[in-house]
Amino acid sequence: MEHSKHIWRGAILLTAALTALVVGRHFLIPESFGEMGFYRGDALYEFMASPPVHGAPGACAACHDDVAAAKAQGGHRTVECEVCHGPLAVHVKDGEKVGDMPVDRSWQLCAHCHRYLAARPAAMPQIDLREHLDLGPQDPFPAEACLGCHDRDAIHSP
Ligand code: HEC
Ligand code: HEC
Ligand code: HEC
Ligand code: HEC
Known part of the structure; x- marks a missing residue:
């Protein structure tokens, strides 16, 4: 019986690590992750909101x-x-x-x-x-x- 102590310790440590992983993952992964694929869905809206720097083809012709x-x-x-x-x-x-x-x-x-x-x-x-x-x-x-x-x-x- 006394020789099974190290197995229990190992099992408790493993359970603690797995719990920390599941709980940590829950708090660390952004909410929109996975919404549309293996990336943060909100990134798409952030890109869409950034102002465009290039003109459409023909944008220069208006003045030149x-x-x-x-x-x-x-x-x-x-x-x-x-x-x-x-x-x-x-x-x-x-x-x-x-x-x-x-x-x-x-x-x-x-x-x-x-x-x-x-x-x-x-x-x-x-x-x-x-x-x-x-x-x-x-x-x-x-x-x-x-x-x-x-x-x-x-x-x-x-
Ligand atoms: C000393 C005058 C001269 C300089 C300097 C020069 N070129 Fe030319 N290039 C010509 C002439 C003459 C032609 C042939 C006439 C034509 O097809 O318009 C030509 C033709 C070309 C062509 C067409 C080639 C083909 O196979 O149809 C290209 C591309 C070109 N030049 C690019 C360049 C680039 C890039 C530079 C700078 C690194 C340069 N040229 C500098 C005189 C020059
Ligand atoms: C982004 C690419 C690009 C750059 C930069 C560029 N060219 Fe061209 N050039 C082309 C293409 C594409 C053609 C047309 C090829 C065809 O007719 O299929 C062309 C055609 C030409 C021709 C006509 C060749 C012929 O035989 O009709 C000349 C001369 C020429 N370029 C010179 C220049 C010179 C001088 C510069 C720098 C000021 C320059 N190009 C920069 C892509 C480029
Ligand atoms: C193949 C490359 C190339 C393309 C494409 C091109 N340019 Fe240029 N552009 C030049 C270069 C090189 C000069 C400098 C010419 C010189 O100093 O003789 C120039 C000069 C100019 C100038 C004069 C600038 C000055 O200070 O005198 C204007 C304006 C201009 N470009 C507008 C345009 C517009 C508008 C377009 C599209 C419709 C265009 N360019 C497409 C290479 C290009
Ligand atoms: C709303 C009008 C307008 C548009 C659109 C525009 N330009 Fe201009 N551009 C000007 C004016 C005005 C000047 C200064 C006077 C001149 O050289 O004609 C100028 C000058 C330039 C010059 C000379 C250097 C300088 O800044 O003075 C270049 C090169 C040039 N433009 C390229 C472009 C290119 C390439 C585009 C498209 C991507 C473009 N322009 C779109 C109005 C415009």
Whole structure:
């Protein structure tokens, strides 16, 4: 009989731990968890309540119809303005300009989509950067390397 003491101790400890787990879980898990899946349901409503930062396609055309019209004619017709510039919210609020829209003039912006990569579809216009810019293997890239030849109009409507 006296040798069963350690079994009782173990059993009591195990029961206490399980009770703590069940009670703790009840208090620690947010109420809406599992409502719609393995996540906190309220997170969805919190996301829905946050203000949108990007405009709908065409949001820029309301004020920049010249650029939008040019873009619709050229190779960049499928590239949204906000991809190269920035989100509408930094620039416009309630139909008024509230801040400057970033303008990225770096060669990196263009290289992001046009540098030759074997994995890109062959139909995508791609260039070997150094060959296209006539740079030797050690030459540094000029900061605005692409704009010298592809000017503003060409960029919006290549
Ligand atoms: C492929 C990338 C790209 C897309 C898409 C694009 N832009 Fe641009 N945008 C540029 C670059 C780069 C410049 C800077 C041109 C320069 O300095 O010659 C520029 C310049 C401008 C300027 C002149 C800024 C200044 O300070 O002179 C305006 C305005 C502008 N873009 C608006 C738009 C609008 C509106 C759209 C969509 C209809 C758009 N852009 C789409 C890359 C882009
Ligand atoms: C409510 C009108 C309005 C909307 C919508 C709007 N802009 Fe502008 N934007 C302006 C005004 C006003 C200027 C300053 C005068 C100018 O350059 O035409 C400006 C200037 C710019 C400039 C030059 C840098 C600066 O901030 O002065 C860029 C680039 C630009 N806008 C891009 C965009 C892009 C991209 C969008 C869409 C995501 C957009 N704009 C939507 C009104 C607007
Ligand atoms: C977000 C991706 C993206 C960025 C950034 C981008 N482009 Fe493009 N560009 C494209 C796509 C897509 C096309 C059209 C491909 C097609 O016609 O199928 C294109 C087409 C072109 C063309 C026309 C090629 C032809 O043979 O018709 C030129 C030139 C060009 N881009 C230059 C530039 C320059 C310069 C920059 C930087 C200011 C730039 N692009 C930034 C995606 C991009
Ligand atoms: C020295 C002038 C010059 C510079 C600098 C330059 N380009 Fe070009 N680029 C050209 C010419 C010329 C063409 C061929 C004419 C055309 O198709 O528009 C061309 C064509 C392209 C094309 C289309 C290629 C194709 O296969 O259809 C892309 C994309 C392009 N350039 C991207 C860039 C990018 C990105 C940069 C900056 C890293 C850049 N260019 C810098 C002159 C230049």
